[in-house]
Amino acid sequence: MTTTHATSNEATGTNGTGPVSPDALVERLREQATRYHSEHDFHVRMNAGELSPDQIRGWVANRFCYQEAIPRKDAAILGNCPEREVRRRWIRRITDHDGTESTEGGIEAWLRLGEACGLERAEMEDGRHIVPGVRFAVEAYVTFTRTRPWVEAVASSLTELFAPGLMAERLAAFERHYTWIDRDGLDYFRNRLHQAPRDSEHALEIVKERCRTVEQQDAAVAALAFKNDVLWSMMDAIDRAYPDDRAYPA
Numbered sequence: 500m501t502t503t504h505a506t507s508n509e510a511t512g513t514n515g516t517g518p519v520s521p522d523a524l525v526e527r528l529r530e531q532a533t534r535y536h537s538e539h540d541f542h543v544r545m546n547a548g549e550l551s552p553d554q555i556r557g558w559v560a561n562r563f564c565y566q567e568a569i570p571r572k573d574a575a576i577l578g579n580c581p582e583r584e585v586r587r588r589w590i591r592r593i594t595d596h597d598g599t600e601s602t603e604g605g606i607e608a609w610l611r612l613g614e615a616c617g618l619e620r621a622e623m624e625d626g627r628h629i630v631p632g633v634r635f636a637v638e639a640y641v642t643f644t645r646t647r648p649w650v651e652a653v654a655s656s657l658t659e660l661f662a663p664g665l666m667a668e669r670l671a672a673f674e675r676h677y678t679w680i681d682r683d684g685l686d687y688f689r690n691r692l693h694q695a696p697r698d699s700e701h702a703l704e705i706v707k708e709r710c711r712t713v714e715q716q717d718a719a720v721a722a723l724a725f726k727n728d729v730l731w732s733m734m735d736a737i738d739r740a741y742p743d744d745r746a747y748p749a
């Protein structure tokens with residue numbers, strides 16, 4: 500074991516007496532960055548250029564499960580949100596991933612990333628490489644957003660606050676170390692560099708405005724901790740499925 504991950508209970512703790520200011524709530528949420536999956540050993544090795552082509556392919560094929568589920572979780576949030584002003588901004592997330600008649604969308608961009616890595620479109624789409632831990636973690640995220648109050652579900656998306664740093668590092672690492680992957684295949688990461696900050700800004704606005712009581716603030720922090728657990732569990736499952744000591748020809 501080279502990585503540690505604090506449990507949700509250790510990491511979220513309550514703040515003591517009363518509710519905190521919106522800005523202090525943002526600070527509490529940002530403290531969750533230490534539990535983000537960028538700290539997972541598999542990501543650390545990925546960004547250091549240490550993964551084999553099959554380890555990269557295994558990660559891409561498994562992450563497709565997450566990419567495909569994102570519009571379903573955003574539709575669940577829309578389905579639970581009674582506010583038109585929120586819905587009309589949130590809906591953009593679905594078209595960002597599914598695409599429109601004139602734009603490609605993130606799921607298609609992820610499939611092109613997979614193809615650039617040497618995976619067939621069919622083997623990503625039929626999910627044959629998806630390991631049980633990834634499938635369970637992804638479904639847990641979708642279920643959370645369906646069954647919890649919509650503001651908590653919005654808070655659970657706030658891992659995206661931490662994503663741009665990882666995305667920029669990953670893009671640089673792929674261009675530098677994994678030169679066998681066609682650079683055009685990396686568009687997905689380039690797009691997320693501007694989509695993630697826009698999305699997390701909206702989510703943060705909602706959480707700051709609506710989480711005013713201790714209970715609401717604790718629930719928002721717990722939702723983000725839960726999401727960190729989802730992402731971490733996915734990485735654990737992928738790491739276990741594609742260990743270092745197997746020989747992978749390019």
Ligand SMILES: O=C(O)c1cc(C(=O)O)c2c(n1)C(=O)C(=O)c1cc(C(=O)O)[nH]c1-2
Nearest residue numbers: 569605655656657658659661662665691730
């Ligand atoms: O590759 C990553 O590290 C990463 C992390 C996250 C995240 O932090 O949840 C997302 C994505 N990618 C991503 O591509 C994406 O579309 C996305 C949507 C969401 C969300 O919860 O709404 N997170 C993420």
